[in-house]
Amino acid sequence: MPTRSYKRILLKLSGEALMGDQQFGIDTETVAAIAGEVKLAKEAGFELCLVVGGGNIFRGLAAAEQGFDRASADYMGMLATVMNALAVQNALEQQGCDTRVMSAIPMASVCEPYIRRKAVRHMEKDRIVMFAAGTGNPYFTTDTAAALRAAEMQCDALFKGTSVDGVYTSDPKKDANATRYDTLSYDRVLSDNLRVMDASAVALCRDNDIPIVVFNIRERGNLARVLAGDGVSTTVSN
Template structure:
């Protein structure tokens, strides 16, 4: 299936992608490397916005399993995403890329509040907008926030950067013979419960006809390759 060229994209980064080889926290070298990837995509003519997870610092559902109230845990996780967003912003601005961080939980001392029209204006001016604090509501993941922001920003696709090169029928880190898909339908992902994103995010992308492109963000230069249609990735989209 030919891979279409996407102009405006939302890039979803997991918090774990910022850890590098560590087990916790933010690795400055890894963040700097990802900033370079994002800058290269911008130089290639793409408009970008980002959603960053917070699992490298705190994950709400894991906190709930350890005794935290789920809503409280989710709010703590949202604050972790703000820390990650500021780290990515810092790395991008160090290499001369103009950015704005917008948080769904207002904290005017460190970033802008999320305002859709302002975010769209930033993108029109060539800035990279980093959306933090998820949707601003507990019980919703940053995957759902990414799908929501992609729809609100009128993105052509949602790119999910992971540590594997696409979607498999089993975990390739655990199952040696796992099969990678080049393309999938949204309905197949939901029916087979493939771990691409959570079901609400997949359904939101399906209903708004936003393809999900899953690729390996840890491989240097891979974002630009996938955007150009040459890299290895899995595209999840509506059936023809």
Template sequence: MPRPRFNRILLKLSGEVLMGPGQFGIDPDTVARVADEIKGAKEAGHELCIVVGGGNIFRGLAAAARGFERTSADYMGMLATVMNALAVQNALEQIGVDTRVQSAIPMNTVCEPFIKRRAERHMEKGRIVIFAAGTGNPYFTTDSAAALRAAEMNCDALFKGTSVDGVYDADPKKVPGAKRFDTVSFNHVLAADLKVMDASAVSLCRDNDIPIVVFNIREQGNLSQVLEGKGTATIVQNEGELIDASL
């Protein structure tokens, strides 16, 4: 079989995805469904690593706005991502997918510390690696962590699973006539301040030529569809590649 354009991918999951229909926390049925989709992508021949957010449990920036000291709030958010990573690991291993969790904040009793070469070795052995605790530093989001890990792991693309089916020129939930892009350049995203990922994450992907694929992870089966080039998504990439939007 020909090698797919996006063979090794980093999947960025927002913490909110794991809430399912709830308003807070982790919904086991939703996590199980997402795990099943990840398993399907692995069985299709893709190499995967994952970064999970923590907004379903604790969001550092929002807490700082309510009076928490920012550094402490961000560390609390990082710990929330570890909880989510363990939940995703548990769901994957229940369906026979071998995984490892690596945390940017060492906590050896529950997971491995992040070591790039060890993570690469796990992926070479067919394991899915889940990166937790963001970058390990305050003031950086899990979007930035996803871009950083995608670059470190030499990923072909960063897939961002969200609650919308791509990138729009305005918030589609508030503006009925918002236009969805099939492809859009990194520079346009930055110049127009399109809310894809934070600016540091977009810049890092641009500088390392790592396309960002934005799709709706809440729609069942959509990850496999997008990987096959059949689903609805937006590819954010450098200008010279905009003509080729095929996956």
């Protein structure tokens, strides 16, 4: 499916994308720049929802490896994603976008609980919806949450914004001979362990025929260009 035919997309951002040049936390200028990218895509006529990771604040799996109870560590990571979603919401609303944050863990004083039909209605009302707290369950990553929400929202594609312009044969930051794929199959990603997203997320997208588009979110205007079919990216599909 050509990129320009997409209408409703889910944008997955890693928590690290919000750090900028910092080693930890949220960089306000970086968040504002990402919000600008989302706004440009919205103005181009696309329906958007977002899932943001929490690795810039707390990474559950890493904490579990250091001795934390895995379930508790994952819940802490989910809370970090709520903080990030609120930061992105603030940046978007400062730029005039109508938004809603919906959390898989109910916290009524902070944001709305996730209800699928209500989320769909928000999108029909031209709001940008941010899904926080992952799936609401430990042992699942925000990649899996993104694939799940993309399926539930009947999105045409899942866009993963990274610091590189697609999927490479090896890490392009470490290997000067790494080459970029224009297209890949889900099965190739899984069999070659290319780490586009975690395996359960890739399998969920495969089973629901949701293309995964990997692109560089840090390049100004790139999201809108990729959505228009002009930017550089890698598409994983059937």
